[in-house]
Amino acid sequence: MKNTLLIIVLLFALSVWEILISPAVRIFGVTPNLPVVILVFLGLFRGQTPAVIFAFLWGIIADSPSPEILGWNGLILILIGAGIGFFRTHFNWDNIGSQILLAFFAVFVHSTLYFLVTNIGDPGRVLYIMWRYSLASAVYSAAAAFVLSFLLQTAGAKTMED
Amino acid sequence: MNDTQLGSLKKNELIITASLIFLCLLLILVPGGIKQSIAGIGISVFYLPINTIQNKFKDLYNIRERARELETELAESKLKLSYYVDAVDENKRLREFLEFSASYDAYLIPAEIVKRPEKPHRMSVLINVGKKEGAELDMAVITPEGLAGRITRVYDDGSEVQLLTDPSSRASAVDVRNRVHGIIKPKATGGLMMDNIPVHQLVAVNDTIKSSGLGGVFPAGIPIGTISNVTVPSPASLFLEVSIDPFADFNRIERLFLVARSE
Numbered sequence: 194m195k196n197t198l199l200i201i202v203l204l205f206a207l208s209v210w211e212i213l214i215s216p217a218v219r220i221f222g223v224t225p226n227l228p229v230v231i232l233v234f235l236g237l238f239r240g241q242t243p244a245v246i247f248a249f250l251w252g253i254i255a256d257s258p259s260p261e262i263l264g265w266n267g268l269i270l271i272l273i274g275a276g277i278g279f280f281r282t283h284f285n286w287d288n289i290g291s292q293i294l295l296a297f298f299a300v301f302v303h304s305t306l307y308f309l310v311t312n313i314g315d316p317g318r319v320l321y322i323m324w325r326y327s328l329a330s331a332v333y334s335a336a337a338a339f340v341l342s343f344l345l346q347t348a349g350a351k352t353m354e355d
Numbered sequence: 356m357n358d359t360q361l362g363s364l365k366k367n368e369l370i371i372t373a374s375l376i377f378l379c380l381l382l383i384l385v386p387g388g389i390k391q392s393i394a395g396i397g398i399s400v401f402y403l404p405i406n407t408i409q410n411k412f413k414d415l416y417n418i419r420e421r422a423r424e425l426e427t428e429l430a431e432s433k434l435k436l437s438y439y440v441d442a443v444d445e446n447k448r449l450r451e452f453l454e455f456s457a458s459y460d461a462y463l464i465p466a467e468i469v470k471r472p473e474k475p476h477r478m479s480v481l482i483n484v485g486k487k488e489g490a491e492l493d494m495a496v497i498t499p500e501g502l503a504g505r506i507t508r509v510y511d512d513g514s515e516v517q518l519l520t521d522p523s524s525r526a527s528a529v530d531v532r533n534r535v536h537g538i539i540k541p542k543a544t545g546g547l548m549m550d551n552i553p554v555h556q557l558v559a560v561n562d563t564i565k566s567s568g569l570g571g572v573f574p575a576g577i578p579i580g581t582i583s584n585v586t587v588p589s590p591a592s593l594f595l596e597v598s599i600d601p602f603a604d605f606n607r608i609e610r611l612f613l614v615a616r617s618e
Contacts, residue, residue, distance in 0.1 A: 204401070213405065242367065242372075245368075253393065256397075260394035263390045264383035264390075265383060267382065271375050
């Protein structure tokens with residue numbers, strides 16, 4: 194119940210972020226990929242199930258403006274959520290540095306796969322976008338992850354243990 | 356958590372993840388129409404309400420911006436209106452002077468002030484109209500508002516105008532309402548006064564004073580000012596003390612006109 198409420202709140206908050214705040218914090222066309230950062234922290238702190246449910250629902254919301262690719266974003270996010278669920282049990286993620294690194298790679302992988310799906314017929318463009326946006330977005334998102342990680346640690350939150 | 360519970364949890368996670376992946380694949384594969392319907396739900400639940408709120412805020416911001424622009428425009432328009440009102444007044448006064456010059460067989464020579472008075476005991480200005488332009492000694496000088504003074508020195512390219520406020524200035528004047536005559540001269544405390552009015556004369560505040568034409572320097576009928584105060588200095592006084600509020604603002608004279616008589 195607690196997780197359901199959290200997911201609903203997060204979905205609305207991220208919708209507000211995507212529509213209202215994200216354009217305002219854009220630097221050279223790059224914005225932090227906050228949904229993926231949230232997914233990472235949801236996976237680490239709440240477990241795999243809430244993470245993949247969140248991933249599925251946010252995937253549908255994020256793809257709503259482009260129905261032709263509906264499902265792809267959700268699929269990529271679920272795979273990332275599942276990956277975090279798998280790695281969560283293999284390493285200690287309580288360290289801020291490791292959380293930031295995980296967020297960095299998650300955003301990079303998400304952006305690259307998403308651009309690959311949406312630009313499948315133009316591999317040259319994918320490469321350009323990968324360097325121009327995926328990497329930059331991953332760096333920017335890592336900064337956001339640092340803030341979130343710091344806030345969670347200040348609040349005394351612990352990563353979930355099996 | 357024991358191994359059986361952990362195993363069950365893992366199994367649940369796996370089932371949920373696999374189901375969601377299956378759903379995603381299904382979404383990818385369903386026809387465009389169904390995709391549109393599902394996307395429509397996402398848009399109407401999440402995007403449209405937020406967009407509506409965003410637009411409301413934008414509208415509010417735009418209204419405030421527009422209000423600021425309109426305030427600026429209003430201020431500018433008020434300034435322009437004030438300027439036009441002044442221009443209309445000036446135009447009216449100039450017309451009156453033109454009519455005056457026509458009725459007196461005179462014409463006006465426009466002049467600009469080159470030098471303003473520097474000493475309080477000598478209220479004269481230097482103008483850029485001299486002998487060459489038709490200036491003559493004792494010629495009356497007016498502003499668009501009223502009588503300003505007379506020419507006391509004439510040079511080739513300029514002239515000196517003694518203002519009515521100069522201590523030695525005198526001008527014959529008449530109360531338009533009751534034709535009471537007097538002499539306009541400066542007050543020791545500043546401003547103008549009308550002298551030589553016997554105490555029994557019924558001059559009153561707000562009466563208009565014009566030049567009388569007596570003395571031969573100033574043509575008759577040039578507005579000078581209005582009576583601002585009438586007092587009897589003492590019970591034994593023979594003359595009234597009449598203060599005049601001049602039409603011409605001697606502190607802010609910009610343009611002058613010489614009243615030249617036609618040949």
